[in-house]
Amino acid sequence: MKNGVISGWSQGAGTVLIALTLTCSAGAQTRRFERHFNVQGKPVITVQNATGRIQVRAWDKSEVMVSGQKASASVEVDTEQVGNRIEIATHVVSENASPDALRADYEISVPTESELQVRSDSGNVTVDSVHGDMSFDTVAADLSLQDVEGYLMIKSIGGSTVCTRCAGRLDATSISGNFQLLQPSMENVRVQTSSGNILFDGGFMNRGIYVLKNYSGTIEVRFSSNDSFDVRATSLYGHVVNQAPVVPDRHKMPPQTPANGLAQSLFGSMNDGRAKVELSSFSGTIKISKRE
């Protein structure tokens, strides 16, 4: 008798468990999404996602695949294709949802030659091996770019950026975000952050222009003995630490001498002075270091 009760109980529990599993699985199924878009040539992909991860990577198909998962039914993923333009956006459909329920994570595969426009508030954005112009508008989201090439425009409020083996041109601004440019091949770099740090660890290209500016924090550029650049470095209330064997400016560019007697400045050329490097900080430290 007892065995019969236990057996009946366990059968009931099993049924409930299976039902729960099926329900959860169905929920997960409805929260997963995958869409495909055939494109020709160079597509333009726009992504707007307030919260969540966005991963974009290049593949060798003439197709854009958008897949991912949303945290709940409180958000909807809208996609639209108009010719070669593909728009992807996360929309909130329930005003009373908790912040965690509004998250959507994306994995987007695009042709190597693609243009991207990404807008995100929080969450990480990563882009891998895409060649084309890109713009990023973020608030707290961190950005990681790898092996990308093109004109890169980054506007962030507090998010940090790591750009590894990036090529082309970069215009980037942030308030408190850090920037790390590792092994870049860029001819034109303009980076400004208020309280963040800036690291430029790579070669300066001939005729390249590199303008790095912050208010506080550290600006560090690393050079090799083959690099050829003119440098102007000024920290109004901070320090300039230099390891480069610079000689007085070969090109006789008039230095912008600050009236502030406390400012530390460095003007000079290394080798033929082919690239132009301008480093300025209000109260931060500027380091010009030799690459190990």
Add this chain to the structure above:
Amino acid sequence: MSPIQCAQFERILEEQPDGPLPAPAAAHVNGCTDCRLLWSDLEAIRTAGMEWGSEEVAPPEHLWISLRVEMESEGLIQRRPAQAGWWATWFGTAPRWALAGASISLLLIAAMLATYQTTAPAGKDFRVASLLPAHLSVPGATEKLIAADLGETLDGDLKRVFASLPERNPLLASSLRENLGIVDNLIAVCEKSVRERPNDKMTRDYLYGAYQQKAVLLATAMDRSASEGQ
């Protein structure tokens, strides 16, 4: 006369922005602090605009064009499909009166930054109004409006815009607030430095940069408030 709510009051303002308030709206504004503040802001803007216009100091057309191009290129504004007027084109299809003052502040700051010349007077009493270039002579009332502190106006606008950010994204709001604190601190440090060394162009450039960042912050907050509210 049935009482009306704040949303209805805003709708009335949208539908008839000029002229006296209808009786129900006037009754509401008397009893609602927020709406009274909004109404007084709009009155101040309207009055300043009329005085500005009456003294014929309309800036040249190219200034507006270059301002707009500059703001678009900086990402401060975005073109939208034309629907109603310029307001809707710039700031979305549903104008939010809560953003009205902020938009005006943004335009003033953009004008200030776009037309700033290095010959700005180096007065001891450093004020934002003194940053306006000499060729942009402004009438008394307008100068008063600007001098009565664009910084304070901006702070008020930021407060209002931040209050309109959706509660469902606390990370967004906290990040914006945290960065506002950073920018305010920079502005304070730079202002102190400019007061100490009024002839140092680099220090002034840093101060302008800090104000520009505050404007960017305001633009971002407005953008997020408008887009997440849709």
